Amino acid sequence: MDAPLLIIIAVGLFVVFAIIQYNRLVRLNIQVDEAFAQIEVQLKRRADLIPNLVETVKGYASHEREALEKVVQARAASTTASTLPAVAAADGMLTNALRGLLAVAEAYPDLKASTNFLQLQEELSTTENKVSFSRQFYNDSVRTLNVAVKTIPTSFFVGLAKVGEREFYEVEDPTIRNAPNVKF
Amino acid sequence: MSNFRALQSSNRRKTFFLLFFMGVLVWFISYIAISAFGGSGAGVIPLAVLISLVSVWGSFYASDKLVLRMTRAHLIQESDNPKLFDLVQEVCIASGLPMPKVAIVDDPAPNAFATGRDPDHALIAFTTGLLSAMDRDELQGVVAHEMAHVANRDTLVSAVAATTAGVVALVSDILMRMLWFGGSRNRDHQGNQMPIFLAIIPLILAPIAATMLKAAVSRKRESLADATAVAFTRNPAGLRAALEVLARDNTVVAARSSAVAHLYIESPLDASAASKLFATHPPIEERIETLRKMEANPS
Numbered sequence: 450m451d452a453p454l455l456i457i458i459a460v461g462l463f464v465v466f467a468i469i470q471y472n473r474l475v476r477l478n479i480q481v482d483e484a485f486a487q488i489e490v491q492l493k494r495r496a497d498l499i500p501n502l503v504e505t506v507k508g509y510a511s512h513e514r515e516a517l518e519k520v521v522q523a524r525a526a527s528t529t530a531s532t533l534p535a536v537a538a539a540d541g542m543l544t545n546a547l548r549g550l551l552a553v554a555e556a557y558p559d560l561k562a563s564t565n566f567l568q569l570q571e572e573l574s575t576t577e578n579k580v581s582f583s584r585q586f587y588n589d590s591v592r593t594l595n596v597a598v599k600t601i602p603t604s605f606f607v608g609l610a611k612v613g614e615r616e617f618y619e620v621e622d623p624t625i626r627n628a629p630n631v632k633f
Numbered sequence: 634m635s636n637f638r639a640l641q642s643s644n645r646r647k648t649f650f651l652l653f654f655m656g657v658l659v660w661f662i663s664y665i666a667i668s669a670f671g672g673s674g675a676g677v678i679p680l681a682v683l684i685s686l687v688s689v690w691g692s693f694y695a696s697d698k699l700v701l702r703m704t705r706a707h708l709i710q711e712s713d714n715p716k717l718f719d720l721v722q723e724v725c726i727a728s729g730l731p732m733p734k735v736a737i738v739d740d741p742a743p744n745a746f747a748t749g750r751d752p753d754h755a756l757i758a759f760t761t762g763l764l765s766a767m768d769r770d771e772l773q774g775v776v777a778h779e780m781a782h783v784a785n786r787d788t789l790v791s792a793v794a795a796t797t798a799g800v801v802a803l804v805s806d807i808l809m810r811m812l813w814f815g816g817s818r819n820r821d822h823q824g825n826q827m828p829i830f831l832a833i834i835p836l837i838l839a840p841i842a843a844t845m846l847k848a849a850v851s852r853k854r855e856s857l858a859d860a861t862a863v864a865f866t867r868n869p870a871g872l873r874a875a876l877e878v879l880a881r882d883n884t885v886v887a888a889r890s891s892a893v894a895h896l897y898i899e900s901p902l903d904a905s906a907a908s909k910l911f912a913t914h915p916p917i918e919e920r921i922e923t924l925r926k927m928e929a930n931p932s
Contacts (some may be wrong), residue, residue, distance in 0.1 A: 480729075484729070487726060490807035491726070498787050571715075571716060571719065574769065575716075575719035575720070575722075575723060577723065578773075579722045579726050582723055582724075582726040582865075583726050584868075585727060585867065586726060586727055586728070586729055590729075
């Protein structure tokens with residue numbers, strides 16, 4: 450084999466290598482976008498459940514105004530949030546408000562035994578799990594992307610792919626990581 | 634070594650080495666075939682590869698449909714069991730996998746399995762006994778274990794292991810027959826060959842070794858699925874409690890056969906009948922112990 454041929458092969462191999470690294474970065478970046486969209490889908494699902502929950506609790510514990518009010522306010526805030534930190538902050542507020550409301554509900558046996566509340570219970574636990582799993586999947590995706598952005602060889606192609614590190618989705622609640630399985 | 638990330642990479646590495654040894658075994662048996670039987674021995678190898686590929690590939694490609702029939706499972710819709718679908722959707726969100734087909738096996742013995750050639754053709758099935766015996770957290774652990782098999786492409790891995798084991802078994806079988814029926818006659822044409830009697834012992838041992846390696850691959854994939862399930866749910870306690878329910882239960886699924894044994898979360902075969910080296914699953918106590926360590930030591 451002569452030298453020009455070897456050079457052509459070497460350049461060809463490098464181009465293939467570059468394309469693989471570039472595509473990996475772009476793919477990881479898209480995965481983060483998709484994971485964030487999934488969080489929003491699940492937050493919307495949860496927001497849609499809340500009017501029903503609030504009505505049910507009101508029927509049995511109408512004087513627990515404070516807890517109810519908190520949930521309604523947090524829900525309103527969550528529907529307007531759009532940037533990641535805002536969504537995460539609203540999400541944290543609503544998560545805590547919901548937890549507060551459900552803690553209050555513990556004191557009302559009639560409410561807990563009502564068919565409406567029992568039906569809501571499975572809906573609420575699966576929704577809460579879906580919300581926290583979508584956060585977890587988002588953060589795992591960000592972690593994979595950030596590692597790729599920082600480590601060789603993908604780090605060489607960061608500028609070319611116009612991909613950078615992304616921020617984690619952090620909910621202001623220290624117990625959130627230990628509570629993927631909420632029991633009501 | 635007790636967090637799920639370390640366990641995942643260790644089990645992946647072990648699978649790789651086991652499959653590598655299976656490849657070495659195929660090479661070894663081919664070597665015996667050629668050196669002891671000459672030209673006719675060499676002809677056996679492509680034949681065995683072809684038969685093995687054809688027989689395994691069919692069951693791999695149509696695994697979701699075939700297994701449904703073999704296990705008498707029937708597909709269900711979301712309206713049939715909304716709670717189970719909720720759990721599966723949760724794990725799909727946690728893993729980023731597409732929604733699989735969900736099936737039920739009418740059987741009082743608690744068990745579950747996953748199959749399908751790729752995540753887009755995945756099928757996961759649960760026995761009615763499992764659904765009634767477990768609470769939400771435990772079921773979530775089982776769903777996560779099955780979806781972990783889908784994520785780790787274990788149908789493909791076991792198809793590769795079955796093909797290689799099949800090649801070794803077929804080559805040894807054909808060569809043994811050739812020995813019996815005097816297939817070594819072209820020895821006269823080619824001098825300088827391995828004495829034929831030296832080939833007998835490897836021919837007997839190789840298929841046994843292949844079966845043991847295949848079982849070892851299956852065991853490593855089970856441990857990997859347990860670790861991956863924890864990666865999905867971050868809740869080792871749920872799966873651990875589920876395995877304890879399975880360990881306490883002595884019933885076994887009725888529609889069982891060794892052909893589908895490796896699929897289930899708990900081996901449907903009588904554990905005492907098979908020695909540990911041939912078992913498709915690690916001992917359930919060992920799996921519970923590993924999950925306990927993960928509980929004590931979250932990543």
